[in-house]
Amino acid sequence: MSWFPKWQPYSGQIDHRPVSTNEYLPVGQSIVLGIQHAFAMFGATVLAPLLMGFNPNLAILMSGICTILFFMFTGGRVPSYLGSSFAFIGVVAAATGHVTGSGANPNLSVALGGIVACGVLYAIIGLIVMLTGTRWIEKLMPPVVTGAVVMIIGLNLAPVTIKGVAGQPFEMWMALITVLCMGTIAVFTRGLLQRLLLLVGLLMAYLIYAIATNGLGFGKPIDFSQISAAAWFGIPSFSHPTFDSNAMLIIAPVALILVAENLGHIKAVGAMTGENLTPQLGKAFLADGLATTLSGSVGAPGMTTYGENIGVMAVTRVYSTIVFVIAGLFAIFLGLSPKFGAVISTIPSAVLTGASIVVFGLITIAGAKIWLENKVDFSNNKNLIVAAVTIILGAGNFELMFGHFNLGGIGTATFAAILLNWFFNLKKD
Numbered sequence: 001m002s003w004f005p006k007w008q009p010y011s012g013q014i015d016h017r018p019v020s021t022n023e024y025l026p027v028g029q030s031i032v033l034g035i036q037h038a039f040a041m042f043g044a045t046v047l048a049p050l051l052m053g054f055n056p057n058l059a060i061l062m063s064g065i066c067t068i069l070f071f072m073f074t075g076g077r078v079p080s081y082l083g084s085s086f087a088f089i090g091v092v093a094a095a096t097g098h099v100t101g102s103g104a105n106p107n108l109s110v111a112l113g114g115i116v117a118c119g120v121l122y123a124i125i126g127l128i129v130m131l132t133g134t135r136w137i138e139k140l141m142p143p144v145v146t147g148a149v150v151m152i153i154g155l156n157l158a159p160v161t162i163k164g165v166a167g168q169p170f171e172m173w174m175a176l177i178t179v180l181c182m183g184t185i186a187v188f189t190r191g192l193l194q195r196l197l198l199l200v201g202l203l204m205a206y207l208i209y210a211i212a213t214n215g216l217g218f219g220k221p222i223d224f225s226q227i228s229a230a231a232w233f234g235i236p237s238f239s240h241p242t243f244d245s246n247a248m249l250i251i252a253p254v255a256l257i258l259v260a261e262n263l264g265h266i267k268a269v270g271a272m273t274g275e276n277l278t279p280q281l282g283k284a285f286l287a288d289g290l291a292t293t294l295s296g297s298v299g300a301p302g303m304t305t306y307g308e309n310i311g312v313m314a315v316t317r318v319y320s321t322i323v324f325v326i327a328g329l330f331a332i333f334l335g336l337s338p339k340f341g342a343v344i345s346t347i348p349s350a351v352l353t354g355a356s357i358v359v360f361g362l363i364t365i366a367g368a369k370i371w372l373e374n375k376v377d378f379s380n381n382k383n384l385i386v387a388a389v390t391i392i393l394g395a396g397n398f399e400l401m402f403g404h405f406n407l408g409g410i411g412t413a414t415f416a417a418i419l420l421n422w423f424f425n426l427k428k429d
Contacts, residue, residue: 003075007322018317021079021273025320033318034326036199038064038334040308040359041083041327048084049301052092053105058236059084061335062300066291067328070305073287076321078280079269079313081328082291085304087257087410088115095247108299112241114251115296122255123289130282137281141263143374144383145390145417150264151367152394152413153307154360159397161356164349170219171350174212178205178354186315197315198355205351213348222346230342236335239299255289258304260414262288265305268366271373272310273319311362314369382424390417 005022019025025033041063049059066082074080088111095114096107105111129137141149165171182201189197213221262284270277284305292302309327313319334340370376371387378384390413392398397409 005075005077007076007320010320018273019320021077021275021319021321023320024322025318030320030323031326032199033316033323035330036316037081037309037312037323037327038330039199039202040312041081041306041331042334044086044306044308044356045083045331048086048089052089052111052301053096053108054084054301055236055239055299057335057338058238058298058300059335060331061236062295062298063303064328064331064333064335066295066303067324067331069291069294070284070287071321071325071328073290074280074283078266078277078284079273079319079321079324080265080284080305081309081324082288082303083306083308084301085254085258085261085292087254087261087304088118088251088302091251091254095244095250108239109242110244110247111251112239112296112299113243114247115302116241116293117243117248117252118255118258118302119289119291119293119296121252121289122258122292123286125255125259126282126284126286126289128282129285134278134281137259137263138278140418140422141260142421143267143370144376144386145421146260146264146267147367147370147374147376148387148390148394148417149260149367149410149414150268150307150370151364152391152410153261153264154363154365154367155391155395156397156409156413158357158360158395161353161360165353168350170212171348171353174205174209174219174348174350175354175357177208178202178351179357181205181208182355182358198312198358201358202347202351202355205354206347209348209351219350220348222348224346227339227342227346230338232339233336234338237299241297254302254411257411257414258288258292258302259285260418261410262305264367264370265307265310267370268307268310269313269319271370272314272317272366307363307366308359310366311359314362314366382421382427386417386420386424389420390414 007022007024010019010023010025045059045063046056049056063083070080070082092111096105096111165175181204182197185197185201210222213219266277266284295303376383393416394409394413398412399409400412
């Protein structure tokens with residue numbers, strides 16, 4: 001079997017059957033869909049570095065480069081976008097003493113050393129999976145576990161998303177209007193327009209917000225002056241890692257969380273596409289590990305496959321991996337263009353919150369879809385307890401501490417799911 005598949009032109013009707021991973025749409029449609037994927041990842045990929053004190057422009061640039069790297073290493077067989085991982089936020093704060101969201105991180109290089117170490121560990125796990133097969137990791141993380149892990153990724157981020165507009169009536173209404181715009185496109189349109197519900201819905205909400213604020217005087221108006229002041233082209237500043245043993249010990253174990261996250265994402269995509277992507281797990285882990293290593297070595301956050309883009313695939317039913325190359329190239333363009341970055345930065349937080357509500361909800365439902373597709377039996381108390389405990393730990397952001405290492409809500413829930421499933425399986429049926 002060749003490393004890359006033989007891509008075929010899509011022969012179906014755009015709103016009748018899904019577009020497979022080895023198919024491609026006409027150039028114009030592919031470009032627009034790729035841009036939508038870039039927009040879907042944008043909010044989280046920018047927010048994560050801002051919270052850790054990293055350069056968001058560099059994070060966007062590296063997300064595009066790493067997505068294309070992932071495409072190459074997986075032979076173009078796994079439709080995924082790589083962006084800044086939220087799993088690093090807690091451990092970076094613990095390792096550097098940086099308060100999240102408080103500006104530039106003065107100990108950035110120490111955090112980068114830990115991220116590089118994490119990427120190397122993650123890549124080694126990928127190599128082991130490639131050499132030994134996937135059976136052991138599938139036994140460790142069956143559908144009841146992966147479905148729950150995918151669900152909590154969406155549920156865990158929900159409170160943070162809502163908090164951004166809480167107590168601000170106008171912003172809360174605008175977030176709901178954004179949800180309504182996207183929902184309207186999803187339900188009342190067909191064909192390509194329906195598949196672009198996130199991008200078109202975002203533009204509709206942006207226009208409504210501009211009219212309500214800049215035109216009618218409600219809420220905080222959009223400041224367009226920063227766009228004219230920004231340069232058209234500029235290379236973001238790079239940073240170098242410092243390898244501190246304590247920081248490496250704190251940050252490197254995040255690799256286990258990324259493994260669980262990536263596994264859950266690939267299972268979710270496999271359930272949606274109807275294709276068996278499990279044989280690609282080792283390559284995906286290796287690619288994500290190398291991407292994290294590369295990203296950390298130049299000053300950007302660790303990378304992970306993005307649930308937001310799984311949400312986009314869930315509603316568009318376009319799984320063509322070619323679209324992700326276009327998304328990666330567009331992200332590189334964004335990272336090298338302060339002017340375009342300034343345009344994107346004018347998107348109001350209320351509109352981004354509304355978009356996040358839709359996307360994180362779609363991630364959560366993708367987890368439930370894993371359960372449905374694999375016919376997980378919840379009359380079995382083992383499955384019931386594993387799923388129930390995992391969801392509450394993740395949604396409640398139950399953060400377990402091991403010395404200075406904060407496992408985080410998603411990490412705690414992930415390991416709880418794995419360990420509970422292993423423990424309950426000691427009982428023979």
